[in-house]
Amino acid sequence: MIITYQFDGNDELCLRFGPDDTLRLLILPPLFDEANRVRHLVVECARALAELGVSSLLPDLPGCNESVRSLDTASLSLWQAALITCSDQLGPVTHVASMRGGALLDGALGDRQRWRLAPVKGGQLLRTMLRTRIASDREAGITSTSEALMETARAQGIELAGNSLSPCMIRELDSAVPSDGSAIRLVRFADDPLDADGRLKGAPLWLRAEPAHNPAMATAMAQDIAAWMRG
């Protein structure tokens, strides 16, 4: 069901899945381009969770998806404020599940129970977007460097890979790391060498040059999240 929450004078859309009277999970997808590549996966995961009896919220962040707000007015701290508002209006939210850059926002509601798939630092997202910009500059015959672009970005904002990012967003992204917490389940893919509390079969679809869907992975994510929520 499509519902809305009001934030900063605008209606922001939010998808709600599942029964109305159970624990409610807030789902935070990856950020920027990565979010577009896994939209299908995330929605199918939420549907699978509903079938397992878990209700969830999948809100638009201000400036993203169907939001009427422009992205250049957004920042990580603004998104966190929006998530608090969303939770107040549409919650209560008891658990938060994030993927990739979504983990940079999952501390917004305090030290809740949190599930994370392959969390990423803000600096890595920024670096990839800077590289895309450098490549497109090069195709246009302009030689640019990360340092020079970042200097401009910090002072006046910048467009990177189709995203208009404010100086505030740039500063926050550059230093953002997933926050610590007492109740975090960290999940990674089976062939990821980094430490994890759980392993998932699947592939990092957010990296795909051509967006793809993986129904088995959506189901596996939902099963892992549902089992974790039931403790």
Added chain:
Amino acid sequence: MSEIQTNGQNDAVERVVRNVLRDILGLTDDQVTGFDRDTELFGSLPELDSMAVAGLLTEMEDRLDILIEDDEVDGELFENFGNLVDFARAKIAA
């Protein structure tokens, strides 16, 4: 076709580069296992556009714990699989 020279540490590097290409391009393990030094990348894989290359470099940095400078990235690097693996090995050795 030439064989990739491998030994302990380098096997791991090569595998990481294969896996990054698999994940970015949506290939199967069998397909990337078939890559050899001469497998063309940039010229023959249309999915490998500038955004995909940007993601690929950041993933290589992340998974190999290396730092790739802007001026180290040129067309030659993505000419074939061998060049990319050699580059990754050189970065780790540096």
